Amino acid sequence: MRRVYAILVALCCALAAALATAGPAQAAAQTITNGTQFSDTSGNAVHAHGGGVIKVGSYYYWFGEDRNADNTFKYVDAYRSTDLKNWEFRNHVLTQSSASELGTAYIERPKVIYNASTGKFVMWMHKENGVDYSEARAAVAVSDTVDGNYTYQSSFQPLGQYMSRDITTFVDTDGTGYMVSAARENYDLQIYKLNPDYTGIDSLVANPWVGGHREAPALFKRGGVYFMLTSAATGWNANQQQYATATGLAGPWTAMTDVGDSTTYNSQTAYVLPVQGTSGTSYLYMGDRWGNSFGGTVNDSRYVWLPLTFPTSTSMSMSWYPEVSVDTTAGTIAGTSATYNTLVGRSSAKCADVPSQSLWQGVAISQYTCNSGTNQKWWFKDLGTGYYELMGRGSSLCLQENSASVTQENCTGATAQQWSLTTSGSYVLVKARASGECLDVSGASTANSAAIITYTCNGGTNQQWTRGT
Template sequence: MALWHWRNTGRLADTDGKFLHSHGGHILLAEDGYYYLYGEYGEFSMTRQVGRKVSCYRSRNLMHWENCGVVLSVDTPRAAYHLTKHTNPTLQRNPGPAQEARWAGWNDRVQVGATIQRPKVLYNPKTKRYVMWMHWEDGKGFYYAHAAVASAKRPEGPFTYHGSFRPAGEMARDCTLFQDDDGTAYFIAAGRDNADLYIHRLTEDYMAVDECVKCLFPDQFREAPTLFKRNGVYFMLSSECMGAEPNQGMYSFSRELTGRWSAQRPLGSPTTYDTQPAFVFSIDTPQGAQYFYVGDRWNPSEFYRDARYMVLPLYFPDDTSIDMRWCDGFTFDPANGTLQEEVRETGLSRIKSRVVESKGGYLYPAGDKVGCRKLDYREEALLWRLEPANEGRYYIRHEKSGLRLTYGLDGKSCFLAAADTGYNQQFNIEALFDGACRILTQDGLALTVDQELPQAEMALGLAPRREIYDPAWGCDPQAFNITTVYPND
């Protein structure tokens, strides 16, 4: 492999110039010398899911990706394989009136036959087949929580679909695969309505579950699991169950896969650099293996349509610690193991209200006030600068308009105004738990989201500072996250 040049800005295109769609994916280095990238391909809106498939791309240098086409879809051939007594053999499922009645009122998604998420592929050296595991749903909701299996003779397919089921009777949503040094394979999936992570040991042919061997992080509601091994130590990466909203990724380690795992530790920034874990892979060098984190940067306003891929080098201060930091791009030379990072600081921030945690309430100008809006990485109206003021305080300036956040002398109102040296444009930032903060006036009042207004009209005001903050609740109208903006294009 020659020099690898990677940029974490812009959208990745294939060799035909089309945007690469392979989300929640996985890279496999096959025996033919190609890196194969498998992932979700589809278009998405909040009311309709269309054409959810599994795509495949391949590359020899990790820069130029050839589109191998769709390797799994509702038209994929099916072949019976004994997985469990309750295996559903069909990929496309028509739920019928009873199931439609079960979902009545839950959402208005149009039935499209199947939803496939987080497809992962391993090569089985004994059977000489490529085996894919994934999360399967019926295309309308997330009631079934099935694992699904497919296999192929060649890494680029065609794959044959073998059915879906609940492994060891447990739910299986966000998932991953892992192949240990001795060739034993494991399927890891979020179960019990996402409350726990289960590790399932697979049969020797990787086609079925042999045994559920471990329940990880009970009641901690983790998703996007990613498992890898380095120097005899297992690492599990995961995110909060926040869907497309960026959040603090965490990692845990163990020296025995089925033994005791460490407490979880933060991975990267409070938003994991605006990514969710997809997978970790390594490249061998004369100085040892270099590990790389690959994360999906979903855009909550567009989801698949504007999703990007971020690749960040991983560093290990010791055998049980991970250091991951932002870089705009890098050049990696596997011949000697050298890696040169490129970093550009934007100096920008987004300010998120914790009162609309599940919806993403980011501050933006709303007329002469300041309101809350859903996250969109392309939206300049969500960008702010925190500029030093007097005695450790800050000016909060809106980047696009140049206006500063200002509070009224009535002790209740908050708005944007032209920059001046007035004390009512200076704020104290008080740290809370869980990466949150309060934004306080010099008089000790706190910026507060008015919860009496509809969410689309929520505006900032002032109120006396609250003494109680419960980070598990996460909905304090005076709690905010101020997050660094990382380049997106």
């Protein structure tokens, strides 16, 4: 009996030890909605703007900007996830009190890399004085742990002579570290080799696109080819992204080539993340839809994540998807294809419209002359229950029924955001699940900006709609 008891105790202890040392379970595939603010596992907004990601063990750690209301530096925040959707807040890893020169500053585009020789995590960032952009300096902080408190080192202009603004880092397969930053008022984009401990600049490797006026660099390697993805320099407003390739960081580099649409789906590059798994490696474009571009602040910004595809070893493409499915275990990323339609009122021949192409939640929907704008395009997302979500192409927000209005809101799956479609001759009635009332042009108005509401279904032409293209 004692022997059996001893065996049982030993087995229990072994199981407890195994559980204590086991890492997180394999992550399941997750669907991420594009063009939205993300929430962490505590329900708070994720502030990792202009950020970058490093994988340590089974976790992806995401670092980014968390700013004050006046856009000055508040924190660099760190989050972690195994599946790239469920983000746990870990720490304000750098704060205003980390160094005297951070009391009033702009700190932008923090990127963390690991130095295997020193065992240190090294953060590079763009630093300004918090008043204007006259300093144009790079800054460095280090930590013994990935999500610990980072010790601020210093800020400087690379090699004591070059301006340094938008910034990224890259560690090559041989362990050599690199930093890329926009120089000469953003007209040059320079590639630097880091010193052995990654805390300083060793040398200037290349300045391949002199006068190109590029910023927001992201550097990654696929096979034996290096890709540099950047945006033009247009402030907070989105523009056409471009990329170039080379087989060595010193070049020669190709000329820049357009990728995505003319505004990169209303986003700017933050980072490109390789996601490696059992089925190979996929590449995730991580972009910011800056809140400043639609009347807000950095902390109002939304995230745009899209799969990158590679028609050839030296070419790249990017398409819009309202949702992206990420499987970090398999290393696969896939976009959800969507068809967007207009909703055209029978009585007015006008389109359901988000006024002024607003990206804000709470904006009331009205009708306006059809103009093919993304603020008049809707994805009828089939929920598989006989109901649909109507998600705006421009805002990524969902049509919601309220007591006196129909607005666009963050998509939540609530019944107030679910609609059924009932055919009425050549037209459809769009019925709210919550009330059973029909989508209606108030007062049967034919005027621009007339409110769209829900009202008791009555067969009126102001409740009849066509789905256009």
